[in-house]
Amino acid sequence: EAQVTQNPRYLITVTGKKLTVTCSQNMNHEYMSWYRQDPGLGLRQIYYSMNVEVTDKGDVPEGYKVSRKEKRNFPLILESPSPNQTSLYFCASRIQGGDEKLFFGSGTQLSVL
């Protein structure tokens, strides 16, 4: 089944403790992206990747890192999480082409205490 898999689904952590949210897709998509979703603000792009070893900042990249060593994986890294990073995070992928639809993972609800 074609899908984008995110883990974990829920995560509670404390300020400053490094964490990684994993994202993997099995559709051979070139493009992958991370979003955060906050009430009243909609989805905001954190980072995106056009292909292996090609990443770029979205609209809200501060406090996040990403890597794209393999085509299928695009982990999101929070080196030193802070409470304002408490949010619902979605990974998404699509084939190359801006008019192509995004496939989203099931989301990661992160709480930073």
Next chain:
Amino acid sequence: GQNIDQPTEMTATEGAIVQINCTYQTSGFNGLFWYQQHAGEAPTFLSYNVLDGLEEKGRFSSFLSRSKGYSYLLLKELQMKDSASYLCAVSPSGGYNKLIFGAGTRLAVHP
């Protein structure tokens, strides 16, 4: 700046028709997407408009007017399962790698 406006909430009755509006002001325009998101779930693709006019897909239709910076999603024969948030998203010029989302419209369908 980039701005997308949608109503925050709407209610409708099962079997009725509802129109969800979206207005946008962006630095150029490539196309407009609509996504559906049920509570606690991931967004899923509904439609994509790049040219002016109405695109019909079963019970759902989407309209675009590029000159007015306006789109709407039309849902016919509403069902309870249509209760969800509907997200409008615009791909700005030169920004195929970026998608600007509106805050979404939460639709509640009542019996």
